[in-house]
Amino acid sequence: MKYPFQQLQRTHAACIDELKRAAAEVIESGWYLRGSQTSAFEEELSAALGVSESVATGNGLDALRLILRGYIELGRLKEGDELIAAANTYIATILPASELGLKVRLIDPDEQTMCLNLRDAAHAASGKTRVVAVTHLYGNPSWDEDAAAELRQRGIIIMEDNAQAIGASWHGQMTGSLGDASAQSFYPSKNIGALGDAGAVCSSDSQLIAAVRSLHNYGSDRQYHFKYLGYNSRMDEMQAAFLRIKLRRLGEVTAMRNRAAAVYNASISHPDIQTPATLDGCTQVWHQYILRSPRRNELMEYLRGNGVGTMIHYPIPPHRQPCYEGALEGSYPLTDRLAAEVLSIPIADIPEREASEISDIINSFPKN
């Protein structure tokens, strides 16, 4: 494949010596969990997102679970309460809600952003709705100040799934600091990726952070004293040391994705292919660059045959997954259409020249 979808070696080429030095330092320090690397990373992450505190976790799914468990322990949520999410989100947004006994209610996303529209969520919210989960899918920030104020006034928690959007902003404010609490994922292919699993909870709510901090360490609020039936979901010192290096490079990584996206936006022109919207007043971070085509499968084959790796995010939406059979009834026509039409093309660490070559290949897709 001349243009693979993503190569993490390429991502790491720019900082390989720094990563190796950091690994050596951690190995030699003799301290591997809950140490100075993790606490420094938590502080640097909070500063980068503009929240007062962060808790480094084992992964992004756990970060979402810890937020919901935290609110349950604080008495702001209980079993049977309803959570609203976009039907086309990645399944991890809603798995922890289901596991904790919340009722998941889906709505179709906004056609332009492909994300949850907060105004639609406020409209759909009932007396049972206690949480709205906003996923900034594909790195597209999705927010609405008035709808958020209305939801808060009704006592509804806004949880951001910021796994795909670290570095994005909405009218100057970072995603991950817009809602009441946010979950980050540092899965290796994310815009800031660890060399393994890692995640974080970020919030300016000190009570929630205290609950999450206990819950992620067996439920312990001080040594050998257990306030909650907790979990073990801690980031290790090695990943924290790597992520401190990666976080310093976030601006550069985002700028490179933006340059490639700008080439695609300007160059791709084909009657059967739609390029993604660029959003006013926002910084998109292009976690994925999503084409839409009614001839998606044919296009995917054509690109594969011409050396361009692609992926589908995501081919089967949650309401059609076996684990949710009978549980997420309802019809989500836009979500089904997106699942049939979306195609992700290479965007991570792609120099402009390659974006331009890939655009030419896309434009040469035979017309119907």
Ligand SMILES: *Cc1c(COP(=O)(O)O)cnc(C)c1O
């Ligand atoms: C990656 C991802 C997650 C889960 O993160 P992990 O670190 O893999 O557990 C959650 N939500 C979204 C939208 C994601 O893309």
